[in-house]
Amino acid sequence: MTDTSILSVIHYQVMWDRLISVVEEQAQALIRTGFSTSTREAGDVSAGIFDTSGDMLAQAVTGTPGHVNSMARAVAHFLDRFPVDTMKPGDVFITNDPWKGTGHLHDFTVVTPAFFNGACVSLFACTCHVVDVGGRGIGPDGRQVYEEGIYIPLMYFAREGRVDETMIEIVRGNVREPVQVIGDIYSLAACNDIGCERLVEMMSEFGIETLDALGEHILDKTARAMKEAIADIAPGTFHNTMRVDGYERPLDLVAALTVHEDHISVDFEGTSAPSPFGINVPFCYTEAYATFGVKCVVAPKVPNNAASLAAIRISTPENCILNAKHPLPVATRHITGQLLPDVMFGCLSQVRTRAGDPLAVPAEGSSCLWNLFAMGGAGRVDAEPETLADARVFNVMSFHSGGAGARAGKDGLSATAFPSGVRNVPIEITEAGSPMIVWRKEYRTDSGGAGYYRGGLGQIMEVDTLDTAPFAVSANYDRVLFPPRGRDGGQDGAAGVVRLKSGEHLRGKGQQTVPYGERLLIEMPGGGGIGDPLQRPAEMVAKDVREGMVSAEKARSVYGVALDDAHAVIADQTETLRMQLRAKMKQDAAEDRSVQMETSK
Structure with a gap:
């Protein structure tokens, strides 16, 4: 290698690192300006930069795999609708289409072209989960996507700098929290603007007119790194089945993972058919979390971009809960979709490297989020009208989680959201923005599965409202009937429980009323253990x-x-x-x- 080529590689690496800092500032701008708790407190967002062909070059560290990896596919849909050569400075595009975005109507994806010296050089994209989109509200009770909220097709949010006020008014008129929702949409557009500004500064500083050479370098290096990581694994096909709660019946998530010479394929043949309720998963979200689960074990240090995603190929049957077709309900697709990394881990626990060493794979965890979705007031609670006469109308979306599975060589993380990576929302935030009061929030003793390495603990929340009225909770939980499984002799984690303090058990899914004078207890699952507990x-x-x-x-x-x-x-x-x-x-x-x-x- 010549001195010139060495300097060239270093130069590319510096620019690559700078590009990551650009998208991280993009994501942080979204969090700092976001209106809803899911954005500003939980970090339920994604941000990334794409080349003009729609390939993701870099993603922000901040963000969830479900948003990032499905957004990576979403930009191609925007380009089909709005070709690059038709875009102009000041254009901003938007959608919450579950099948062309990130899986359900509560996620808005915004795409903005970046221009340098008059030419479109890249696209910035971002996503966040908004507090409300009208309809039934966040929950699995709907029977079609039409019931789940307002649908915004692929369209302009702004054209040459002028915001489409008609679209904004339509959204405002269809949601219960217009200030938060409209505020978040503007935050999405603003964070993309920050990305565009920082990219122009970067290109000017490094004296480049396009991102073509840098993008080719990024994707080529990533593709080679993925190929090397996969080549280190012994080939073969490995199977796993996981039974989970479902809604009206339990579901079987069935996977066959095959290690090929230069890629890994996953086939979900045998997985349960779609549900009549909103726990169905559009393929984009299935692909996002299945891919993430594989990459966590096989190539955790390889950058996440179009090249690394291309090396993991996901397929599902047509009539499958993981390939939900329009107009099936999908509002709580995360309940099912976030279980997929555990399904992948079950396959990968059987895989060995070519040297014969087992892959480092964690036990199963709580996986899907155990968020508090509460609401109050007339029209939101199934109760006699006179009991709601003085009740305040409110919607609470507060993110919380159970325990993660034990890891190879370490205990599991307690009250930690894996695989989503979102943060628990402080109770002070929930109490400041609603009449809800959290009487107790603590680790759930003994909930972590026993093992040489113990599973992470779930947590217990005890909640009520200050109003002298009943309130409703939308339960969007799994691992109530089938707890997280231990591995290699480790015991299962504790199953989740949803109940009233008086003792009555509630369903793990669906909207239910908490009577006045009662308190709601949410006991979150713990992660499974690894290894013989008697050896700890x-x-x-x-x-x-x-x-x-x-x-x-x-x-x-x-x-x-x-x-x-x-x-x-x-x-x-x-x-x-x-x-x-x-x-x-x-x-x-x-x-x-x-x-x-x-x-x-």
Whole structure:
């Protein structure tokens, strides 16, 4: 390699890093100016830069995989509708089409062309989840997408700098929170403007007229890195099935993952058919999270762009809940879609490198979000009108999460949103913007699956309203009937629970009323464990007990660790306990084999 070529590579790397800083500032501008809690507090957004062919060159670190990876496909739809040669400075495009955007009507995607010296050199795109789009509100109860809210086709938000006020008025007239929704739409356009400005500064500084050479370098280097990562894995086809709650019936998510020479393919043949309720997943969102799950394990350090996404190929049957067709309801597509990385992990747990080493794969976690969607006032609560006479009308969208699965070599993360990556919303924000009051928000002791590496804990929230009236909750949860599974001898995490404080259990999905005088308890699932719990060092178990992660009772009955009143390990009793538990496990296994043999006869 000549000195000139070395300098060229360094030059490209500096520009590449600068490009990432441009899109990260784009995302941060969206968060700083966003109106809704999902944008400014949870970071439920995405931002990225694309070449003029619609290939994503770089994404912001800030953002969710569901938004980023489906947005990566969305820009091609915008280009089909608005070719680059028809675009002009000041043009801004918008849609919330679930099939051409990011999966449901609550996500708005905005695309803005960037011009330099009179020529369109790139496209900036961004997405955020808005608090309301009218219709039934966020929930799985709708039977068609038409019930789920206002639909904005691919259209101009602004033409040569002039905002389409008619479109804005139509949106304003169809949503319950017009200030927040319209504010977020303007924030989307503004953050793209920031990206355009910073890109022009960058191109001027580096003396380049187009992004063609830089884009080719980025995609070529990424493609080679992905090929090298895949080549390190032994080829083969690996299967996994995961049963989850569904709505009206349980669902089976079935996958076959095949490692080829230069790419990985995933086929969801055998997965359940679509649901009549809004837990269906458009293909763009299926592709986004399935791809993310594979890449997390196979090539976590390779940049996420068009080239890395192209190396993972997803296919589904036509009549499949993961390939929902218009006009199926899709409002809570995230409930099902965010479970897909766990399905991929189950396949990848069987894969080995060419050297024979197993891939580092976590156990299953809570996966789908356990957000608080609450509402109050006339027309929002199923109650007698007189009980709602003085009740305030409100909508709360507050992001929260259960525990993640144990990781290879580490415990799982507690109350952490994986795979979405959004942040928990502080209770002060929820209470400041609504009559809701959060009486309790704490780790859920013993919810993490036991193992050599323990699963992350879920959390408990106890909520009520200051109004002297009932309120409604839209439950959009999974892992209530089928908890996150442990791996390699680790135990399952705790299943989620939705109930009233008086004891009555509510459904895991659908809008339900919390009577006045009651409190709602949301007990979020914990992640599965990895490895034999009896092998976990006793001192680590004692530390878990002291920190409230594990109860003294579970330390004794599951981990075989005896503790004194100060939660210090009693060594001789612990040794005896573990011997007894191992003996019981062998006896139970022998009895299970005997039953299976009798059944087979």
